[in-house]
Amino acid sequence: MTTTTVDTHAADHEHDDHGPTKGIKRWLFSTNHKDIGTMYLIFSLVMFFVGGAMAMVIRSELAIPGLQFVHPEFFNSMTTMHALIMVFGAVMPAFVGLANWMIPLMIGAPDMALPRMNNWSFWILPVAFGILLSTLLMPGGAPASGWTMYPPLVLQTGDAFPFLIFSVHLMGISSIMGSINVIVTIINMRAPDMTLLKMPMFVWTWLITAYLLIAVMPVLAGAVTMLLTDQFFGTSFFLAAGGGDPVMFQHIFWFFGHPEVYIMILPAFGVVSEIIPTFSRKKLFGHDSMVYAASCIAFLSFIVWAHHMFTVGMPLTGQLFFMFATMLIAVPTGVKIFNWVATMWRGAMTFETPMLFSLAFVFLFTIGGFSGLMLAIQPADVQYHDTYFVVAHFHYVLVPGSVFAIMAGAYYWLPKWTGHMYNEKLGKLHFWASTIFVNITFFPQHFLGLAGMPRRIPDYSVQFADFNMISSIGAFGFGLSQLIFVLVILTAWKGAKATDRVWEGSHGLEWTVPSPAPWHTFTTPPKNRIADEAFE
Amino acid sequence: MDDLERKKNIRRTALIVAAVALAFYVGFIMLGVLRS
Numbered sequence: 001m002t003t004t005t006v007d008t009h010a011a012d013h014e015h016d017d018h019g020p021t022k023g024i025k026r027w028l029f030s031t032n033h034k035d036i037g038t039m040y041l042i043f044s045l046v047m048f049f050v051g052g053a054m055a056m057v058i059r060s061e062l063a064i065p066g067l068q069f070v071h072p073e074f075f076n077s078m079t080t081m082h083a084l085i086m087v088f089g090a091v092m093p094a095f096v097g098l099a100n101w102m103i104p105l106m107i108g109a110p111d112m113a114l115p116r117m118n119n120w121s122f123w124i125l126p127v128a129f130g131i132l133l134s135t136l137l138m139p140g141g142a143p144a145s146g147w148t149m150y151p152p153l154v155l156q157t158g159d160a161f162p163f164l165i166f167s168v169h170l171m172g173i174s175s176i177m178g179s180i181n182v183i184v185t186i187i188n189m190r191a192p193d194m195t196l197l198k199m200p201m202f203v204w205t206w207l208i209t210a211y212l213l214i215a216v217m218p219v220l221a222g223a224v225t226m227l228l229t230d231q232f233f234g235t236s237f238f239l240a241a242g243g244g245d246p247v248m249f250q251h252i253f254w255f256f257g258h259p260e261v262y263i264m265i266l267p268a269f270g271v272v273s274e275i276i277p278t279f280s281r282k283k284l285f286g287h288d289s290m291v292y293a294a295s296c297i298a299f300l301s302f303i304v305w306a307h308h309m310f311t312v313g314m315p316l317t318g319q320l321f322f323m324f325a326t327m328l329i330a331v332p333t334g335v336k337i338f339n340w341v342a343t344m345w346r347g348a349m350t351f352e353t354p355m356l357f358s359l360a361f362v363f364l365f366t367i368g369g370f371s372g373l374m375l376a377i378q379p380a381d382v383q384y385h386d387t388y389f390v391v392a393h394f395h396y397v398l399v400p401g402s403v404f405a406i407m408a409g410a411y412y413w414l415p416k417w418t419g420h421m422y423n424e425k426l427g428k429l430h431f432w433a434s435t436i437f438v439n440i441t442f443f444p445q446h447f448l449g450l451a452g453m454p455r456r457i458p459d460y461s462v463q464f465a466d467f468n469m470i471s472s473i474g475a476f477g478f479g480l481s482q483l484i485f486v487l488v489i490l491t492a493w494k495g496a497k498a499t500d501r502v503w504e505g506s507h508g509l510e511w512t513v514p515s516p517a518p519w520h521t522f523t524t525p526p527k528n529r530i531a532d533e534a535f536e
Numbered sequence: 537m538d539d540l541e542r543k544k545n546i547r548r549t550a551l552i553v554a555a556v557a558l559a560f561y562v563g564f565i566m567l568g569v570l571r572s
Binding site for chain 2: 176179183218222223225248252255
């Protein structure tokens with residue numbers, strides 16, 4: 001009897017079938033993709049509120065003309081830090097969190113391929129953002145040059161400068177390690193029958209995103225390394241006085257910066273491509289064309305960077321090339337929008353919270369896409385450049401675009417994570433409040449930009465007063481609406497027990513494991529037909 | 537595919553991808569060096 005017990009335990013241990021360790025060690029030393037995914041998601045939510053608080057400072061100052069609450073220098077720090085935190089601390093880690101949780105489950109892998117590196121890539125992030133946020137307390141204040149860190153302005157940053165550079169390096173290292181993990185996992189650990197074109201769209205879009213990250217994060221690291229050497233080691237990469245070229249920084253930055261936009265939106269496409277078929281109770285229309293469209297968008301993202309710098313002066317052929325290349329992106333993006341609509345066409349649609357967020361994504365991201373198309377037109381961009389029209393454009397892409405997709409994904413997979421259904425009424429309240437307020441916040445900014453209001457200013461002419469007040473009211477409403485999401489999370493374990501499949505129309509390997517997903521899943525590789533059967 | 541082969545493939549893919557990342561980092565700094 002005793003011998004049997006010992007043997008069983010030994011066998012369990014050998015198969016790594018134990019549960020998590022207790023206490024803080026579980027999180028500090030975790031190599032489990034689900035725990036690391038959870039940490040990424042919680043971290044991104046915290047950063048979302050930190051960056052959101054900075055947005056509230058910005059909108060408070062801009063509610064009425066004149067200087068009210070903060071010094072102009074601090075206002076510039078707020079716009080800079082808000083952007084850095086939202087881009088690198090909220091949106092990107094949220095998608096990495098979703099990837100950590102869902103990619104192994106979707107491809108039938110037991111974990112990420114490099115679990116210890118996975119732990120490192122997460123735990124670097126709190127250090128990076130701790131350093132970045134500490135600059136708020138430094139002499140000279142936090143960085144105030146905008147998230148683009150253009151020289152020579154950025155070189156006027158006070159003591160915060162080397163800390164900014166170091167934190168950006170850390171964020172880059174974290175992203176690169178995360179991407180290596182995603183690529184290696186998808187390439188090597190798929191279920192035996194799962195060919196590349198059988199992979200779910202979320203996995204596909206993340207594979208493409210990871211390649212983008214591998215190519216462009218080192219470019220950002222190279223650019224900020226050169227800034228560092230310009231400031232402290234006597235080089236003149238970007239200093240005109242020493243024979244350098246400040247515009248070269250802009251070229252290098254945007255070679256990173258434009259693919260970065262797609263790094264933040266391609267996984268969102270993937271999330272929405274999972275949700276719309278589920279709640280339309282149909283297969284995704286044109287799965288393969290979606291893959292090709294995403295690949296095409298990724299390729300084009302490398303050859304359009306200079307549309308961010310139409311006003312710096314470049315040869316006419318350059319302007320034409322970057323204008324037409326940018327407009328070309330509308331084609332594969334249009335394919336995606338068409339496919340989502342075609343998936344819904346004659347589907348048995350229901351409108352649970354994830355679907356509502358996905359539908360809002362399709363509508364509102366498209367508005368951001370259209371304004372992007374307007375900005376792509378070089379002669380028009382000369383007028384729009386550095387106005388609130390640009391602010392409206394990229395917030396439409398990033399808030400009802402990326403953030404709504406993250407929210408949709410969180411609601412969609414929450415029952416799989418917690419084992420319980422979330423409160424649908426609260427979810428819908430969160431959706432409607434967010435959707436109404438996000439439009440009140442950002443739609444008037446189009447008009448402000450077209451009327452000539454410049455971005456990154458703490459004060460403005462009285463002619464812009466009304467739309468700014470509306471925008472600020474919307475921003476506070478949107479900020480408060482997000483507290484409903486926190487309530488949904490806090491009460492997520494109180495709802496009815498979730499079934500394995502959770503949603504009637506769901507399909508894929510992740511829905512074949514119990515809810516909540518056990519500590520270890522797919523310790524033996526599944527047959528892909530299980531995924532097919534789950535859809536039948 | 538046995539475990540050993542999978543581990544070998546994982547290591548190889550990780551090294552290739554890391555090398556690509558390193559090449560972009562060094563390459564863009566070299567671009568700066570050559571231009572300035």
